[in-house]
Amino acid sequence: MSGFYKEAAADDRYKKYVQKFWILDNSHNSLTKPAGYALPNGCCTIVFVTGNGVLLNLAGKPVELPAGVYLSGQITKRTSISVKPFSKAIMAQVKPWLPPVISNISMDELVDNIVSLDTFNPFFNQRLTDLNLADDRSVIQAVYKILDTCLHVDADTHFIQWAYKKLSASASPASIADIASASGYSQRRVEQKFKMLIGLTAKEIQSILQLRKLIDDLSNPVYNGHLGALALQHGYYDQSHFIRSYQRIIKESPSQFNANEYLLPFSGHFDFLQL
Template identity: 35%
Template sequence: MLKYLEMSSESPLNSYVRKFWILDNSESGLVATTKHALPNTCITIAIIHGDGLIIDFPNNPISIARGSYLVGEITKATGVMVLPYTKAFMVQLNPWAATLLSNCSFHELTNQFAAIADINRELARSFIDINVLDNKGTKQQILKALELYLYPTGASTLIASCFNLFESHSPFIPLKIAALSDHTGYTVRGIEKKFRRHVGLTPKQAFTIMKVRSVVNELISSTGNLSLTALAYKYGYTDQSHFTRSYFCIMDSLPSKFNKLQYILPLQT
C-alpha cells in the first residue's frame, strides 16, 4: 500500500524549500493506485529509488526511472503512478528557488522534467549516494547540498516579491500586472520575461493557481456549510461560470465532483 509522508523544511532554507514529501511503495510488489498531484506554483526535486514512476503530464505520460530529477511547474492535475518497490523523495521548492540551481529556461520544463545531471552536474553528484530509506538522513543530505546554492539574486528577489504580493492581494480586486510593476519597480514586460524564464508560468497563471489551491484547501476541510456559490464569492469570482471554468482548467473536473481521495494533498492545510 502506498504511504504518503511529509517532512518540514528547516531554517535558514525554509524560505526556499517549502517542504519534503515522500511517496513510498517500496514494500509492495504492486503498482500503487494513481493519485493526482496538483499545481501549487512550486518546482520539485525528485529523488527516485526502485522501479520508478509514471507521470501523466498533460497529453504526455512519461516513465521516470531511478535517479534524480527536476520537475517543472505543472499547470493541471497530473496523475502519478508509483511502480512496485519504489520510493520517491520529493523536495518542494518555492517558485523563486529553482532559478538558483540552474540557468536553464524554466518555461521549457513546464509540464516536463529533466535529469539534474543535465542542468547541474555538481548537485547531481551530491545526490548519488543518498539512501532514501533513511528519511531524516536524506533530508539532511539534501539540505546540505542545496545550501551551497540558495542565496538571493536579483531574479529570485523579484519573483519572491511578486509572490508575496499575490499572497497579500485581496481576492475581490482583480490583480493587474501593472500592480506588480508598481510594487517591484520592474517594467511589465520585464516581469513577464522573468516569470517565463525563472518560473515557467505567467504571473496570471501563478495567481490563478494560488486562488484555486485556496479553494481546494477549503473543500478539503469543508463541513458542507459553505455552498460553492459562497466559496466562489469568497475567492473573488463574481459569477459561478467564471469560477467553474477557472477551477476546471486546473483540476480537470468540476468543483461539485471534488473527491480528496483522488489527490496527493497536504497532510495539513
C-alpha cells in the same frame, strides 16, 4: 493512505527555499500503487526515485521515471502519480525562486516537464552519487548540505518572492499592473521576468494560487457551503468564472471533486510565502 504517504517539514533555516518533503513509499508492495492526483501549487519539485520507478500523467503526457533524481518545473494541470512495485519516491517541494538560483536551465522549458538531475545541475548529481536515495533522512540532509554550498540570492530572487506575495494576498490580490507600478518595471517586463524565472506568466501563477487556496476550503471535511459563495470569497467574479478556471486545471466539474483522490497537505493549504 497513512502508511504510504508521509510528510516532513523543512528545517526553519531552509524554509526560505524548501516548502516541505513528501514521501510515497511502495517499497514493500508487489503491486503498483496509484497514489492520486497532485495539483499545481506554484512550487517546483526535486524527485528522488528508487526501485522500479514512478508513473506520471503530466498534462496529458504519460511519463515514466526510472530510479534517479529529477526536477519537475511548474505544472499547470492536475497530475496523476502511481508508484511501481517495490519503489519509493521522496519529493523535495521547493519554492519557485530556488531553481533559477541553482541552475541555468530556462524555466519555461520545464513547464509541465521533468528533467534528470544531471541536466539541470551536474554538481548536485555528483554530490548524490553514493547517497541512499531510499532513506528519507539521508536525502533531506543531503539537500540541506547542497543548498549550503550553492545558494546565492540576487535581485531577481527578491523580486519573485515579493511578487508572489503580492499576487497571493488573501484580502486584495495585486493585479499585474499593480506589480508593474510598484516594482518600477513595465507590465511587459514583469511578464518576461516571470516567464524566464518561473516558466509561467504572473497571471497564470495568480490563477494557480487562487484555485489552490479555494481547493483547501473545498477539501475541508466540514465544508458544506455553496460553490458560488466560495468562488466569490476567493476572488472569482462569479461562479461561472470559477468553474472555467477549475476545469482548465482539473479537467472535471467542481461537483465531482473528491479530496480522497488527491495528494493534499495534511495541514491544509500551505502558506509557502512565509519567509
